[in-house]
Amino acid sequence: MFPSYYHSFGITKDNLVFIESPWRLNIFKLFKTFWNSESIDTAMVWKENVKTRFYLVSLQSGAIHPVVYQSDGFFAFHHINAYEEDGQVVVDVAGYDRVDVLFEMFKNPTGDIQGQNLGSATTRRYILPLNVEDAVSDQNLVTVQDSKAKAFLNGSVDGKPRIFCTPHHLTDGWVELPRINYRFNGEKFNYFYGVYASKGSGWTGIDTLTKVNVRNNSSICWSEEGMVPFEPIFVASPNSQDEDDGVILSTLLDKMEETQATLLILNAKDMQEVARVKFNTAGPFTPSFHGQWANESDKTHMF
Template sequence: MAAKHTPAYLKETNNSLIWTRSCEKETAKPVEGKVKGEIPQWLCGRLTRNGPGKTGFGDTQFNHLFDMSALIHQFNIYDGRVTYQSRFIQSDTYKKNLRANRIIVMEFGTGAYPDPCKTLFQRFMTFFTPLSKREMTDNCLVSVCHFGDELYAMTETNVMRRIDPETLETTKLDDYLMAVNTATAHPHIDPDGTIYNMASSHASKEGPHYCIVKFPPPAVVNGKKKSSLDQASVNYFIFVEQPFLLNLKKFLVNVVTGNSFLAAMEWHGKHKTKFHVVRRDTGEILSTKYASDAFLTFHHTNAYEEDGHLVVDLCAIKSGNVISQFLLKNLSKPDYTVSPEDLPVHRRYVLPLRTEGSRTDTNLVTLKDTKCTARKLKDGTIFLEGQVISPNVIDLPRINYKYNGKPYTFTYGVEVNPLGAQFSRLVKINVRTGETQLWHEESKLVSEPVFVAAPNATREEEGVVLTTLLDSNNPTFVALLVLDPTSWKEVARVEFKAQGKVTQTFHGQFAATGDSVHLF
């Protein structure tokens, strides 16, 4: 039941159940929207977003929010006008499920129903198929990223789906690398277009390990164009290791029995979260070991070096039980409430780089204006205590990406409503002071805010923030909202009536017209 003294704005969206919407009709051809306010003349390009779009096939239903069939949404902005369109990703998984009229490919939280086209013997023989070649989902529903002029949909596996940026048609399936088994849907992009992404491998001869996949910018070699994916290579980098584990033994059994990935995930809250640091220029792994009390994070905000310290900002969650909060059986309950421990807050950790000869009773963090601490334990580990920058709940953090890897001041995100885990308000946090600003509109749900810098901008806040609005009472309504980052007030909005129900999204990317490199 809903908690007592619940703020009125939270109650407004209590019965919206937007996460469990299922789109049965795409808006395949662009429709033009009604503009209110004035869109900046310099804002020209497309905002492409990705997220869950279909709750099941036939009489079978997905169990988890991360399993639903991927639906791409796109807003094209030109000359003060905007169009909207949406298309399902035509993945092999989607087509197989559609053809069988049931779920026959295992997802993160949904086991596979028996494929009616396979005999019992054929299903049994999959046990003897190498893991890398088994039928894995290519339902890329988490994010999108431009690799040069090519647009790809991404998820947490080692495959991506190429999307035509004009029509949103699915054109190609690409493997990252056979050397990795999983990769995140949250890559980072250098100003020259080089892309880095975190990956893992558990099937190589070296044994299980982490790695970074590097995609150089597109190039012409011997007169032939080579895309970023053609030039992909594996490198070592920097990452946070959390005590949320995939039990490989359970996973292998689940592949045979038809259970899901989620059934093989384990949260070890008594263990520590580890921070691994690798020098980017040389690949040298720092011998210093950093650790903190256990926390879970899906999304990092920014990280940078300052006066001999690494500053790491992220959205931290106390408990690993948050994964089960996104089961559709929970999200379909009008009075479903998320535990406070499962809500993320913006937390900072500071890692001192010079720790040799330090005492065990000394705070090694010497940066000003931070409450973060780092103390050496008897075994030599540097134990970190973080600082909550703002007590306000925030997730899906974005920044002016031109400040990625540099000292910065502002982050923008969504507030997660504990009633139904809906995105109720937009959040802006000054990470230096903790000052927090909120934006909200009755009966509307927001999405991840995307910062777009103005041409030749000289200030961090110089630009606009783009987000989308859904209506809890009108399932075919969608709007593009344009906010002023400084005042945190609406500049313009464009409203659309879609052909079918509009679903919520996770992540997106803006591609400015004329740019050769598209940042986050």
């Protein structure tokens, strides 16, 4: 009666990756929510002391991988990427150690709850070893080079080996709306792009676009006083070879001009501005989350 909330999933060449977090929908409360016309978050609960579990589902057979992968409880709206390397599944996400307080922050954006909630939000890498038959309990099963992620055999659950994972943090703090060069979806990759809040206030204080190098944890940023950027969308150059040969598209909200919307175009290599297009809107231009770009020949989403 407490299903996990899912916002996105990862996909490698062989597996889907689902992350079951302690953030659960209380079905009993859900009826009350509908009855009282309350918002759905009033039916969500953070299950204290419940671990987060990773499920690998075979794309070929639909079977769940017979190893129980767990970590300390965390939640992620957005997967960054996932891929397989050296017999392990690498899972990169924008994670929160707690998420229930995030919703308190949305309701009370000027409150002092912000710091405590986002202090534990980072983009992070979990690495899940696929074959654990020969594992011994004090051995870190992660062999992917240059990663601080760990995975240890830790008993069993219902007769299945239990692997406990700790992450490698890709950024020191909160970064959200992660996007990659989608040609590298399910593949080993170098870069993701996202937004963050330089003053540490998370969703309510987004002011910077960032390009993160996941190999060495370095980053390049773009920001402009008074502008609020949204999801950075990577568009590859025609016939590009390099992963970051292309542009980043982002919409900007102008804090001082509520009827002005800007499409910002950055060079993805160095995050320097290439061009911008300004639009005057009929009414106030409001914040957005996700974006979408489609070439003339692409099929687009129907929303």
